[in-house]
Amino acid sequence: xxxxxxxxxxxxxxxxxxxxxxxxxxxxxxxxxxxxxxxxxxxxxxxxxxxxxxxxxxxxxxxxxxxxxxxxxxxxxxxxxxxxxxxxxxxxxxxxxxxxxxxxxxxxxxxxxxxxxxxxxxxxxxxxx
Numbered sequence: 001x002x003x004x005x006x007x008x009x010x011x012x013x014x015x016x017x018x019x020x021x022x023x024x025x026x027x028x029x030x031x032x033x034x035x036x037x038x039x040x041x042x043x044x045x046x047x048x049x050x051x052x053x054x055x056x057x058x059x060x061x062x063x064x065x066x067x068x069x070x071x072x073x074x075x076x077x078x079x080x081x082x083x084x085x086x087x088x089x090x091x092x093x094x095x096x097x098x099x100x101x102x103x104x105x106x107x108x109x110x111x112x113x114x115x116x117x118x119x120x121x122x123x124x125x126x127x128x129x
Contacts, residue, residue, distance in 0.1 A: 041065035045124070047077040047116065055124040061109035067102040071095050077116045081126060084110065094118060 041060050045067055046053040059065045071077045074097055081090040081104065089112070092102040107128045116122035 042068055043126075044068045044070070045079055045114070046070045046072055047122065048072040050075060050119055050122065052114075052116070052122050052124045056127070057114070057124065058127045058129065059104070059107065061128045062106050064106050065104050067092065067104055068099070069095075069102055070099045071097055073097065076118050077122070078118065079114055080117050081107075081112050081114050083112055091117070 041063065043057045043059055043065060044054065045057060047070070050073065067079055069077075069079050069092060076094045076096045078092045078094040079090075079102060080088055080092065082088050089107060090102070090104050093100065094117070109128050112126040112128065114124045114126050
């Protein structure tokens, strides 16, 4: 009985320590979940057959947002956002055949172009309102 009580006590202690460890979960993409997105905007963008599936997307002005990017190709792709003057305001990592979440900083209202830096002919329009 004493051995059983000791083992049970160790199991309870291990569970309690694990619950209090403060470790945070990491999504299956391997990238930490973006934080600081008060608007909660999540914009889906997919690449397939060397083209963006979504060619027009929207986000809320003045609030950070997440681009949930899914590269369905075996070719490398990313999402970069450029403003009307051609300046890059965001550039995501280039990935091959996987899903990543890009944390995009708050943008001013306006129309932006999003593109793949590896394949510049892959373009779409981001409207920020």
